[in-house]
Amino acid sequence: MSLEVDLQSTLGAFKLDIQLRAGQGATVIYGRSGSGKTSLINAIAGLSVPQNGCITLNDQTLFDAQKGVNLPVHQRRIGYVFQDARLFPHLNVADNIDFGARYAEGPLSVKQRDTVIEMLGIGALLQRRPAALSGGEKQRVALGRALLSTPRLLLLDEPLAALDVQRKQEILPYFERLRAEGGPPMIYVTHDMSEIVRLADNLCVLRNGKSVAQGTAEDVLANPANMKLIGVQDAGALITGVVDHHADDGLSGIRLSAGMLFAPRMNVAVGTSVRIRIRAQDVILSQSEPKGMSSQNVLKAKITAIEEGVSSGFAIALNAGTDRLLARITARALSQMELKVGQCVWAVLKANAMPPSAIAPS
């Protein structure tokens, strides 16, 4: 799968100017509300018509303003899971998920249908009406309905935004499974960082209608220049490790290339590869190896870049073994410590800075 988007639109004072390339796996579109996320995927789906630009999917032109090409929505075979599910209220769950079957490319086998129903755990809901479903159930049915129309690409517009935290944790594993089990490529829109660590292969950051950063999730999040785009609160790099052991005192040991990391106990088997998001503001830097500290997590790291951020803060990029870290320190700390690129420091992480929502099997 390859999707290429280049579009420009002007809506009053709001200018949209987005370039996006997406391949296999999950591409997360991250941005605040009003940054143009929904406009982007509506254009990909064909639900809105950009003023300029072109969109191609697997060498097929979906839209080209110059050549006057605009493939109708129903011929694009792009699935869409909306924030508000949009199940057909006059049909039961079974008829909802079968709605697109007659338009799907090639007949859908009973086995494929059963697999999707089983994967989403909606078998018991088939005879129910949408009004009798919970928010989480609605989203699962909506996902099943989109999957059973055999889309070439799946668009997800903040599918979890309308759910409470508990429901989110209930649904996220279904998206993870879909990604792990070779489902269709996904374009996943969100403004929630915890969904990125669990889903994103690639990441595209939108800001004020423009695509300002994109690449693999690891690259984008480890780049100190992107801190101001992502926001001081949310910025932070992704590191990878393997679950080494579960200790009796409620911590789990995760082996990184640069040493052992201890995080609150998690529910994954020993030996599982995990991806952890370490927020830049949860990283403390020390010039000497810290001793006698309450924190268990100290990694030796080398400074690779220093980038001035907003509000008198600096973003420090670090290499710890093969992993990249991002730390945020104040201007005063930077000048007092006289930090330079190439210098070796110790990065101190609090175990509590790694809640379960920041850790995901990879």
Add this chain to the structure above:
Amino acid sequence: MMLSAAEWAIVALSLRIALVATLLSLPFAIWIAWLLARREFFGKSMLNIIVHLPLVLPPVVTGYALLLLFGNQGPLGALFETFFGITFAFRWTGAALAAAIMGFPLIVRAIRLGFEAVDQGLEKAAATLGASRNAVFVRVTLPLITPALLTGAVLGFAKAMGEFGATITFVASIPGESETLPSAIYTLLQVPGGEANALRLIAISVVVSVLALAISEWLARRAIKRVAGL
């Protein structure tokens, strides 16, 4: 209360006229309501006014206009006579046409409200699943507006059953051909001593109206429940 054969004929004719008028105007009403609810085009407000004219004009004016247009000498009347073999003047078909025209604005208004209430997000969702515009209309939009369709149809039917002014102007009141319940009641009331017979027909029209309303309420409630996904 037993009905005489003549009374039965009047009731049956009224029902037939009202039914034909309603069923034939429904497809047009759906189309016009859709245009008014969903489309922007030049002359839209003009179309809206024309559709509503029968509602605001004195019925006798509408009836006279029908006579001019669809009478034997009228341009449209001649057209239908030549191409379809349908004569309207002083026939039950004319009564049905008059009833349809008079009920049309009511049907259109009800269905238009239905279209406006449909969540267009559902139609977009259907399109992303591969449904063409027509398929979306048939499989999503129409089922969702069934309560409005039923309401419109019942309003149109009730209007057709009670239509008097335009009908009597256009097709007079010929027993067995264009004598509907209202016009029969009116004729009886013009005859000295006709009140007793008129009262019987009045009772019938009350029963028919109440029945129609009750059935429509029941159908609409079921449809609303279905559309709401309960």
